[in-house]
Amino acid sequence: MDWASIFIHDTTWSFAVEILIRVTVMFVLIITFLRFTGKRGIRQLSIFELTIILSLGSIAGDPMFTEDLPIIQAVLIMGSVIVLYRICTWVMMKWQPFEDLLEGKSLYIVEDSMLVLDKIKKGKMSHDEFFAEMRQQGVEHLGQVRIGLLETDGNFSILLHSSENTVYGMPLFPKQYQAVEQVEIGAHYACMYCGYVEQILEADKCCPRCEDDCNNWAKALNNQIVK
Secondary structure: OOHHHHHOOOOOHHHHHHHHHHHHHHHHHHHHHHHHOOHHHHOOOOHHHHHHHHHHHHHHHHHHHOOOOOHHHHHHHHHHHHHHHHHHHHHHHHOHHHHHHHHOOOEEEEEOOEEOHHHHHOOOOOHHHHHHHHHHOOOOEHHHEEEEEEOOOOOEEEEEOOHHHOOOEOEOOOOOOOOOOOOOOOOOEEEOOOOOEEOOOOOOOOOOOOOOOOOOEEEOEOOOOOO
8 A cells, every 4th residue: 555645646846835725715605605605604504505606616626726727617606506596586576486496485384383283294394303393492392383384494483372371282392292092081082193193092093184094192281382
């Protein structure tokens, strides 16, 4: 094994200095061009914005170490990408369908303390993802949530019930999110698939809302959210 060939090969001191200059120039150009994309470029990215960032990274990478690739070509390409980005942003402001096409729409995941059935069936968001997002925002059960919205940038927005309007809901923490084998008379239970709440008489009852498999009920909670 030739360690010198692995780490150095035919790299000369002059080309090493050239690489440092190329990297410095491209680094400055990337920061400069990202400034032109606006402040959204440094926050959670939509699919459209992520495409721009990946494009800039790809454009900037090759000129950093490719000897026969002049920097001016990368500058022209990066400039073209930024111009296209600005044009698309302007069109999105003027025409809503174009914005929906590029960035998508916000999705309702929770409505009236229950999961939205069609979003679950289409695989828009898994239970694990949803539970994790809710727990991170201090939510213990669905009865505390009035609306849950999956934003186009991947963030999760929620509107909570007021304390007096908190209802029974499906638990979100692992110890409470477990199917019961026997039910208590007068107690509320939540379907572990869709969040529907009912006072059931037997644990093997099927959910009338989602018609999921039977024996899939967890004891519902109704405690208020702790702020």
